[in-house]
Amino acid sequence: MNKPPSFEEGLLQYVEELKDESEMTEKQRNILRASVKLFAEKGFHASSTAEIAKEAGVAEGTIFRHYKSKKDILLAVVAPVLVKFAAPFILKDLREIFREQAQKPFGEIVAELYRNRLNLVGANEKHIRILLQEAFFHPEIREALIATVFEDAKAMVQKLIEAKIDAGELRPLPSQAVFRVVLSSLIGMVLFRQVLDKEDYAYYSDEEQIALTVDILLNGIGK
Amino acid sequence: MNKPPSFEEGLLQYVEELKDESEMTEKQRNILRASVKLFAEKGFHASSTAEIAKEAGVAEGTIFRHYKSKKDILLAVVAPVLVKFAAPFILKDLREIFREQAQKPFGEIVAELYRNRLNLVGANEKHIRILLQEAFFHPEIREALIATVFEDAKAMVQKLIEAKIDAGELRPLPSQAVFRVVLSSLIGMVLFRQVLDKEDYAYYSDEEQIALTVDILLNGIGK
DNA sequence: TATAAAAGTGAGTAATCACTCGCTTTTATG
DNA sequence: CATAAAAGCGAGTGATTACTCACTTTTATA
Numbered sequence: 001m002n003k004p005p006s007f008e009e010g011l012l013q014y015v016e017e018l019k020d021e022s023e024m025t026e027k028q029r030n031i032l033r034a035s036v037k038l039f040a041e042k043g044f045h046a047s048s049t050a051e052i053a054k055e056a057g058v059a060e061g062t063i064f065r066h067y068k069s070k071k072d073i074l075l076a077v078v079a080p081v082l083v084k085f086a087a088p089f090i091l092k093d094l095r096e097i098f099r100e101q102a103q104k105p106f107g108e109i110v111a112e113l114y115r116n117r118l119n120l121v122g123a124n125e126k127h128i129r130i131l132l133q134e135a136f137f138h139p140e141i142r143e144a145l146i147a148t149v150f151e152d153a154k155a156m157v158q159k160l161i162e163a164k165i166d167a168g169e170l171r172p173l174p175s176q177a178v179f180r181v182v183l184s185s186l187i188g189m190v191l192f193r194q195v196l197d198k199e200d201y202a203y204y205s206d207e208e209q210i211a212l213t214v215d216i217l218l219n220g221i222g223k
Numbered sequence: 224m225n226k227p228p229s230f231e232e233g234l235l236q237y238v239e240e241l242k243d244e245s246e247m248t249e250k251q252r253n254i255l256r257a258s259v260k261l262f263a264e265k266g267f268h269a270s271s272t273a274e275i276a277k278e279a280g281v282a283e284g285t286i287f288r289h290y291k292s293k294k295d296i297l298l299a300v301v302a303p304v305l306v307k308f309a310a311p312f313i314l315k316d317l318r319e320i321f322r323e324q325a326q327k328p329f330g331e332i333v334a335e336l337y338r339n340r341l342n343l344v345g346a347n348e349k350h351i352r353i354l355l356q357e358a359f360f361h362p363e364i365r366e367a368l369i370a371t372v373f374e375d376a377k378a379m380v381q382k383l384i385e386a387k388i389d390a391g392e393l394r395p396l397p398s399q400a401v402f403r404v405v406l407s408s409l410i411g412m413v414l415f416r417q418v419l420d421k422e423d424y425a426y427y428s429d430e431e432q433i434a435l436t437v438d439i440l441l442n443g444i445g446k
Numbered sequence: 447t448a449t450a451a452a453a454g455t456g457a458g459t460a461a462t463c464a465c466t467c468g469c470t471t472t473t474a475t476g
Numbered sequence: 477c478a479t480a481a482a483a484g485c486g487a488g489t490g491a492t493t494a495c496t497c498a499c500t501t502t503t504a505t506a
Contacts, residue, residue: 045266137356146418173435180436217443217444221396222393
């Protein structure tokens with residue numbers, strides 16, 4: 001009858017207990033830094049606690065003084081990305097973009113959104129990599145990712161889209177589909193920049209890619 | 224001075240030695256089937272050879288009679304997806320779409336392309352999941368994926384795009400950006416259908432999603 | 447400065463890991 | 477039908493795994 005701990009009891013609990021780095025010991029910060037490095041390079045399962053200890057310059061026992069299991073380290077690495085990023089940024093940054101700029105043309109809002117998210121990804125490559133990697137295997141992480149990042153963004157952006165449709169600025173399309181294409185284009189830019197097409201992508205700047213993408217999004221590729 | 228085996232010596236070698244299932248023993252087929260199941264569920268690193276043997280109803284020694292290492296099993300699982308799928312389908316299916324239908328409107332060609340790829344993904348969920356999961360960790364797989372699937376598709380689609388621009392059917396945009404958006408939209412559909420938004424997505428059929436996506440792609444969302 | 451709590455240590459542990467090897471059984475071939 | 481090769485087996489291997497614990501060192505507090 002014992003339910004496995006749900007992501008609310010599990011992952012989101014970390015959110016509330018989130019120490020910020022200033023109240024950690026030197027060694028504990030080293031453990032996190034080493035874990036991020038190794039997890040990003042070889043994945044969670046392929047990184048041993050012995051390696052982490054060595055990389056962090058710490059005895060193996062010290063790790064378990066701070067984290068009661070190896071998986072705890074993963075959650076401690078991943079939770080801040082999810083929270084400090086997703087939640088506050090989406091709820092604050094994005095809310096700002098939408099509220100303060102809701103009167104701006106949709107294209108400009110989306111461009112600003114893309115700019116914001118692209119910078120975010122660039123500045124936190126490793127953490128995001130770990131987050132996505134492990135989302136494949138740990139349903140709790142996947143669900144937390146969808147519940148915090150995706151659902152919020154979806155609700156907010158769809159609302160904006162519907163307002164812009166009512167205002168006659170956008171064609172009367174299903175907001176679900178519009179949101180999907182808006183998000184797809186963002187994911188596509190990240191994907192091309194980071195993994196698929198580094199050379200060709202590098203030929204254009206981020207700003208040019210954004211402008212092109214928004215142009216296509218608004219006006220289509222047809223003549 | 225020993226270079227690690229490149230993906231050509233490693234992965235693509237499997238392509239040529241690819242047994243088809245008919246010339247495998249019952250047990251060997253069971254090993255592959257069990258591996259696909261476990262790798263898809265918990266990932267390569269988290270699946271032990273003991274588990275695979277148990278799931279396949281086989282002695283652990285039997286596994287190593289057929290595959291000289293655990294990683295060999297992964298490559299044997301992944302190579303067929305890469306080759307039987309990517310290469311032939313892209314070089315045959317896609318080439319068919321492009322050649323036989325090049326005179327059709329771009330929208331119809333892309334719709335056909337989306338239909339084709341969406342079915343492919345649906346029919347091979349597990350294998351694709353494993354392929355993507357492990358592409359994070361194994362550079363050889365990632366490179367093979369990009370080299371075989373991505374580069375071919377990119378060259379072919381960009382050529383079509385440029386032809387359609389010359390024919391005056393599409394706006395004169397950089398083909399790189401157009402290709403990126405075309406591919407992004409496909410990835411977006413897959414992502415929404417399979418993981419992000421199962422409920423909302425289910426409200427529309429694949430065919431409707433494709434039609435909407437192509438409409439937006441061609442005509443944009445602006446009024 | 448005395449004292450307790452917190453942080454750090456590293457040898458030790460049972461379990462599990464991928465893989466081997468000597469053996470038996472099944473299959474193919476002439 | 478004889479014989480060899482291929483397939484299958486499972487106990488056994490040393491290495492590695494995440495984690496513990498008795499102990500020492502550092503830090504905070506009164």
